[in-house]
Each structure stands twice: as structure tokens, then as C-alpha cells.
Amino acid sequence: MNRSSIHNAIRHEGGVSRRLFLAYATMLSSIPFIGCSTLARHNPRFSSYPFSLGIASGDPNSNSVVLWTRLAPKPLDPDGGMPPEPIAVKWQVAEDETMGKVVASGTEIATPQLGHSVHAEVNILKPDRWYWYRFTAGNEESAIARTRTLPQADSKPDRLTFAFASCQSLEQGYYTAYERMAQDQLDLVFHLGDYIYEYKSGNQGQVRLHHGKEIESLAEYRVRYAQYKSDQLLQNMHLRCPWFVTWDDHECDNNYANDISELKGTDPADFLIRRANAYQSFYENMPLRRTSVPAGPNLQLYRKTSFGQLAEFMVLDGRQYRSNQPNNDQRSPINTAALNPDITMLGARQRNWLKQSLIQSHGTWNVLAQQVMMAMVGMPNSGVPMTYSMDQWPGYAHERMDLLRFMAERKVANPVVLTGDIHMNWGNELRVDDRKPDTPVVATEFVGTSISSAGDGQDKIKDHDKLLSNNPCIKFHNRQRGYVRCTLTPETWTSDFMVVDKVTKPGGKVTKHTSMVIESGNPKLKKA
Numbered sequence: 001m002n003r004s005s006i007h008n009a010i011r012h013e014g015g016v017s018r019r020l021f022l023a024y025a026t027m028l029s030s031i032p033f034i035g036c037s038t039l040a041r042h043n044p045r046f047s048s049y050p051f052s053l054g055i056a057s058g059d060p061n062s063n064s065v066v067l068w069t070r071l072a073p074k075p076l077d078p079d080g081g082m083p084p085e086p087i088a089v090k091w092q093v094a095e096d097e098t099m100g101k102v103v104a105s106g107t108e109i110a111t112p113q114l115g116h117s118v119h120a121e122v123n124i125l126k127p128d129r130w131y132w133y134r135f136t137a138g139n140e141e142s143a144i145a146r147t148r149t150l151p152q153a154d155s156k157p158d159r160l161t162f163a164f165a166s167c168q169s170l171e172q173g174y175y176t177a178y179e180r181m182a183q184d185q186l187d188l189v190f191h192l193g194d195y196i197y198e199y200k201s202g203n204q205g206q207v208r209l210h211h212g213k214e215i216e217s218l219a220e221y222r223v224r225y226a227q228y229k230s231d232q233l234l235q236n237m238h239l240r241c242p243w244f245v246t247w248d249d250h251e252c253d254n255n256y257a258n259d260i261s262e263l264k265g266t267d268p269a270d271f272l273i274r275r276a277n278a279y280q281s282f283y284e285n286m287p288l289r290r291t292s293v294p295a296g297p298n299l300q301l302y303r304k305t306s307f308g309q310l311a312e313f314m315v316l317d318g319r320q321y322r323s324n325q326p327n328n329d330q331r332s333p334i335n336t337a338a339l340n341p342d343i344t345m346l347g348a349r350q351r352n353w354l355k356q357s358l359i360q361s362h363g364t365w366n367v368l369a370q371q372v373m374m375a376m377v378g379m380p381n382s383g384v385p386m387t388y389s390m391d392q393w394p395g396y397a398h399e400r401m402d403l404l405r406f407m408a409e410r411k412v413a414n415p416v417v418l419t420g421d422i423h424m425n426w427g428n429e430l431r432v433d434d435r436k437p438d439t440p441v442v443a444t445e446f447v448g449t450s451i452s453s454a455g456d457g458q459d460k461i462k463d464h465d466k467l468l469s470n471n472p473c474i475k476f477h478n479r480q481r482g483y484v485r486c487t488l489t490p491e492t493w494t495s496d497f498m499v500v501d502k503v504t505k506p507g508g509k510v511t512k513h514t515s516m517v518i519e520s521g522n523p524k525l526k527k528a
């Protein structure tokens with residue numbers, strides 16, 4: 001089905017679900033799920049090193065993990081410098097870093113339809129263990145990387161250390177934060193979105209330039225991922241441990257909502273074609289399970305995992321199902337548009353899944369790994385009444401308050417929200433309505449700053465004290481670049497806000513700015 005027949009069908013049928021179905025039908029035909037081994041080339045020769053985008057692992061559970069790579073001898077070519085044929089890629093998993101004791105091995109077929117990406121799901125591993133892995137294709141060998149499985153669901157681990165990160169504009173800074181992160185002894189990394197930016201070359205900065213115009217086609221998204229994935233510091237961090245990834249808006253289009261583009265007036269059917277390109281390239285470039293193979297403009301990304309009974313993680317998707325931002329996406333008071341019960345960030349299905357997951361959880365810490373800030377932070381210098389970002393949770397205030405009320409009423413143990421998006425560090429105490437500081441604190445939010453987006457940044461803005469005094473929910477705020485390192489025990493959660501003094505030059509200095517602590521049973525934040 002081509003674009004004009006989609007338009008004709010919409011004229012006749014109308015409706016968003018019909019549009020989704022049509023774009024789905026268009027895209028589905030181009031994606032094979034599994035390559036055919038007998039047709040694949042088993043002894044390929046490459047024009048140059050095919051593992052130029054690195055290797056990675058992700059989405060571990062207690063007996064399995066996904067191993068990822070994508071063959072691209074010429075990363076900036078639309079096809080990665082690969083011939084239009086399937087290629088056999090072998091993988092091995094070992095119990096030691098020299099790959100002496102191999103415990104699992106296999107072959108995956110990297111197909112041109114999926115950008116010669118490889119997603120090997122290794123299902124026969126032991127729980128709570130470190131492993132090492134590598135790929136080979138033809139005569140070429142990848143680096144050796146480290147990964148791990150998680151403890152069994154009924155176990156009681158005494159410690160977990162992970163980092164979370166987001167927002168890595170290549171044009172606005174170097175990935176010094178990842179260089180420092182690689183020295184931490186981390187079990188996991190959570191990436192909360194804006195892994196790439198879609199903008200044209202030079203739109204954001206000049207530290208390193210994007211290749212080409214604003215990306216829309218599948219080839220353009222692939223080349224953009226290749227450019228980001230070529231960064232050595234990012235690759236090195238993927239070698240260290242498994243990642244859980246989710247997306248925000250820039251993996252597709254700034255501030256999009258479901259099938260509505262930032263560019264107002266864009267036909268949703270046209271936008272869903274772009275979204276299908278964005279989602280497919282996201283899958284191709286991330287260590288995701290088969291459950292996330294895209295189906296046209298749809299991709300199942302929300303999911304959960306448990307680190308024994310120490311922590312339950314719910315990874316959310318706040319973009320694919322959301323209603324259009326209320327109040328025309330302008331900063332606004334929390335008015336009837338944001339309080340409309342039909343406005344949703346998660347969509348009904350994901351919201352019900354989340355609530356079910358929260359009441360079923362045996363985790364000491366119940367963690368929402370997600371995109372945009374949940375604290376209702378009003379801007380004090382924009383007059384009275386205070387205004388709030390309509391792209392963030394305050395724009396979806398009815399759903400947000402309902403979720404916090406649910407957590408309080410159902411006595412969900414230690415809810416903690418992890419957030420990216422806004423290129424700033426925050427430690428926030430969440431109430432059902434944050435504008436009512438005399439009501440009980442229900443949950444805790446840690447907002448991690450960007451890896452590089454927005455350039456060097458600063459410790460405090462001019463109105464820092466005013467911001468905090470107008471918003472009692474804020475317990476820490478800083479505007480430098482970096483990441484957040486979290487250490488969990490059954491008794492305490494410690495978040496270390498790691499900041500970089502400069503990202504516009506390589507080799508910036510990374511220091512621990514502040515550590516914030518919560519104790520199990522008390523969501524109030526304290527400085528360590």
C-alpha cells in the first residue's frame with residue numbers, strides 16, 4: 001500500500017485506529033522476523049571492520065540476556081556498507097574474560113531488512129552471574145564484553161548498584177560521563193531516552209556535527225544511530241554491563257505524542273510512517289528482546305524485571321500512547337485541560353499493567369524507569385498562578401495524581417521514580433498533589449541530568465533559591481551534565497549525582513556533587 005492509497009482509505013474510513021492499522025499493514029511486509037540460515041552467507045568478506053558500532057547486552061533476567069551487534073563496515077553509508085544479503089554471525093558466551101570456558105554458543109542471521117542487526121537471546125544461563133561474550137562474522141572478531149544475569153525472583157540480594165543516564169546530544173558535548181561511569185562497579189545501566197537526536201546538522205551545537213538533514217527515512221535514522229554508536233566512550237560503557245533502554249521523544253521527533261508530530265498540521269498517517277522508521281531503527285540498534293520487534297509504527301517497549309526481592313523495575317513508554325499535550329503544549333497552570341480524565345501519558349493498557357505490576361510486586365524498592373518529570377514544579381518567575389510544563393507529568397495531572405493516590409492507598413512499598421528528559425538533576429518528594437506541601441509524601445523522584453545535551457551547564461541558576469522556596473517538593477537541584485549512580489540495600493537507597501565540569505572539551509573532570517538517601521519505609525529525601 002502506498003501513501004496515496006493510505007490517504008484514500010483514511011478519507012473513506014477515518015479514525016486514528018484505522019490509520020494505525022493502515023500504516024501497520026504498509027510497514028509489516030518489509031520486516032522478516034527470522035533470517036533463513038541456509039540462504040545466509042557464512043563466510044562473508046568485509047570491506048573494513050564490521051563491528052564498528054560495538055557490541056552490547058541488555059534486558060537480562062535470571063537465566064537469559066540479549067546480546068546485540070549490528071554489522072556496519074561503513075557506518076555512515078545508508079546500508080552500513082553491507083551487501084543486500086543475510087549474513088551468519090556467531091556468538092559465544094563464556095564464564096571467564098579470556099573466553100576459555102565457553103558455556104553457550106550459536107549463530108544468528110543478520111538480515112538487510114533489519115539493518116544487519118543481531119539480537120541473540122541466550123536462555124541457558126545461571127542466575128546472578130557475570131559472563132563474557134563476543135561475536136564473529138567471517139574472519140572478523142568483535143571485542144569481548146561483560147554481561148550478567150539477575151538473581152532469581154525469590155532471592156534476597158543484599159545490594160544492587162546501577163547508573164541511569166539520558167539525553168546524549170552528539171552536537172552539544174563529549175561523553176566524558178560514560179568514561180567515568182565505566183570505572184564504577186555497576187550491575188546495570190538504565191537509559192531513559194534521547195539516545196539520539198533527530199535534528200539536522202548544526203541545529204544544536206558545533207562540538208560534533210550531525211550528518212545530514214533532520215532524519216525521517218529509515219536509512220537516515222540508521223545513519224544517525226551509526227554516528228552516535230561510533231563514539232568510543234559510549235561503546236566502552238556498553239561493554240561493561242547490560243543495559244535496559246527506553247526512549248523519549250528525540251528517538252523519533254521532538255515532543256511528539258502518539259501519532260501527532262511536533263509540526264502541527266502533519267497528517268497522522270504521514271507521521272506514522274516516520275514513526276515506523278524511527279521505531280524500527282531503535283529496535284535495530286538496541287539490545288532488545290524479540291517481544292520488541294516492531295510491527296509497523298508499533299513497538300512493545302514497556303516491560304518489567306526484578307532484581308530478586310530487592311527491587312522491581314517497571315520500564316515505561318511515555319510517548320507511544322500519550323494524548324496530545326494539553327493547552328497547546330504551552331507552559332500553563334494545571335487547569336481543566338490537564339485535569340481532564342481522558343488525557344493520558346501511558347494509555348489505558350500500560351496504566352493498568354503498571355498498577356497490576358505494582359500490587360503484585362515483592363520488591364523492597366518499586367522503581368519506575370521513565371521519561372519526563374513527575375514532580376509538579378512550577379516556575380516562580382512567570383507570574384501567578386505558577387505555570388507547569390505540559391509535556392511533562394503536570395500536563396497529564398489527572399493520571400499522575402490517580403497513580404500517586406493508587407500507590408498510597410495500595411501501600412506500594414517504596415515507590416521511586418527515575419526520570420531523564422530535562423537536562424538537570426533533581427531530587428524530589430512526590431505527593432498526590434505537590435502543590436499541597438502539608439499532605440503526606442508518597443514517593444521519591446530522582447531526575448538525572450543529560451550526558452551531554454545543553455552543553456557545559458552550571459551548578460545553580462540565578463533564581464535557584466526562589467525555585468526551591470516556591471516548590472517545597474524539590475530537595476536538590478543542579479544543572480551540570482553527568483549521570484546518577486544508585487546503590488540499593490534492603491534498608492537504604494543512595495543516589496550519587498555525578499557531574500562533569502565540562503563536556504564541550506574532551507577530558508572533563510567528573511566529581512560526586514551530592515548524595516541523596518532514602519530509607520526503606522520513608523520516602524523523604526535526606527542529604528547523605
Ligand SMILES: [Fe+2]
Pocket residue numbers: 167168194250421422423450453
Ligand atoms: Fe533530551
